[in-house]
Amino acid sequence: MSTRELFLQSKGYTTKWEKYFDVYDGVFEKFKNKKITFVEVGVLNGESLQMWRKYFNPDSRIIGIDFNPECKKFEKNGIEIFIGDQSDDKFWDEFYKKIGKIDILLDDGGHTNTQQIITTVKSLPNINDDGILMIEDTHTSYMQEFGNPNKYSFINFTKKIIDDVNFKYPNLGNFKVSLNNYVYSIQYFESIVIFHINTKKTNINKKIKNKSIDNDIITDFRYHDSIVPKLLKNKIIYKFRYLKKYSFIKFCYNFISKLIIYSNNY
Ligand SMILES: C[S@@+](CC[C@H](N)C(=O)[O-])C[C@H]1O[C@@H](n2cnc3c(N)ncnc32)[C@H](O)[C@@H]1O
Incomplete structure (x- = not known):
């Protein structure tokens, strides 16, 4: 009923x-x-x-x-x-x-x-x-x-x-x-x-591949026309994340990261 x-x-x-x-x-x-x-x-x-x-x-x-x-x-x-x-x-x-x-x-x-x-x-x-x-x-x-x-x-x-x-x-x-x-x-x-x-389905997501060979993929054009998105793509800013514990560097890091992200979105 x-x-x-x-x-x-x-x-x-x-x-x-x-x-x-x-x-x-x-x-x-x-x-x-x-x-x-x-x-x-x-x-x-x-x-x-x-x-x-x-x-x-x-x-x-x-x-x-x-x-x-x-x-x-x-x-x-x-x-x-x-x-x-x-x-x-x-x-x-x-x-x-x-x-x-x-x-x-x-x-x-x-x-x-x-x-x-x-x-x-x-x-x-x-x-x-x-x-x-x-x-x-x-x-x-x-x-x-x-x-x-x-x-x-x-x-x-x-x-x-x-x-x-x-x-x-x-x-x-x-x-x-x-x-x-x-x-x-x-x-x-x-x-x-x-x-x-659901405590099991809330685990950290991971990208999976259907097979190990990936040399037949074509270029992702998201990043084709600018240097700034290329920096993001190569994750250069992420490589310096450990510096975040120093507050001034953290401030600069956040500021530059946001600038890059905003310019990318713009
Ligand atoms: C909308 S009525 C509930 C109606 C009921 N679920 C129904 O469908 O017949 C709201 C009820 O919440 C109770 N209530 C209000 N404040 C509460 C609180 N802080 N803690 C527990 N119950 C509360 C009220 O005493 C009241 O009986």
């Missing part, structure tokens, strides 16, 4: 954004018959958790998290409820210590930047390979009542994760806090961001 059909069969009052059902069916289908651990942040009156209980394999673990202690009463039909604040690092540390790794986390909690960012940072390392972190209602990144638009909105944070994922390519950059050992790909829908986790 589709998530939409299950939703319409819910006994108590519940609401969801209509476009979410296609997204749910698209990404959750592959988990349907597996024994998984599914976590939803935001329990409210528990209807959504009942829907997930019916949707996934009956042996799956279905867990709800909410800040409201009253939600504990929805701990029935094998559903587990944890009371805690999704913007509290310590809550997540204790949660994952107790539960272990999970397969899916669906965040339908408070939807503030901090709540979404902390949930993401603390959960990505605790999701199994081929698992999913889905953050809902990301339109809040553009809403005044959530303190946005803002440099530190959740959506702007995800743009940094795009950089982080691309920084896997050697020497492009790095962040002090990096998630690129976990995030294999990111999917964007209206109001939803999905992170696909």
Whole structure:
């Protein structure tokens, strides 16, 4: 049965954004018959958790998290409820210590930047390979009542994760806090961001050859008409990278590298 059909069969009052059902069916289908651990942040009156209980394999673990202690009463039909604040690092540390790794986390909690960012940072390392972190209602990144638009909105944070994922390519950059050992790909829908986790597929990429003989290849014309791109092609600037530890040389190195790259792009 589709998530939409299950939703319409819910006994108590519940609401969801209509476009979410296609997204749910698209990404959750592959988990349907597996024994998984599914976590939803935001329990409210528990209807959504009942829907997930019916949707996934009956042996799956279905867990709800909410800040409201009253939600504990929805701990029935094998559903587990944890009371805690999704913007509290310590809550997540204790949660994952107790539960272990999970397969899916669906965040339908408070939807503030901090709540979404902390949930993401603390959960990505605790999701199994081929698992999913889905953050809902990301339109809040553009809403005044959530303190946005803002440099530190959740959506702007995800743009940094795009950089982080691309920084896997050697020497492009790095962040002090990096998630690129976990995030294999990111999917964007209206109001939803999905992170696909895979710690094996996030290894450093390498170019492979189909055969060892390469004397029949023709000239790559990317570099045919200028000396500057030739320097880049021959990677001369990369040969002096070890000098970067000296700050003035590092500054000059960065400046010249950028000049070469800009002139190349220009
Ligand atoms: C949109 S409702 C959840 C609806 C539910 N997922 C459904 O589809 O029926 C949001 C819930 O998030 C909870 N919440 C708000 N801030 C939270 C926080 N900081 N940590 C955990 N839960 C929070 C609220 O108590 C509320 O029950």
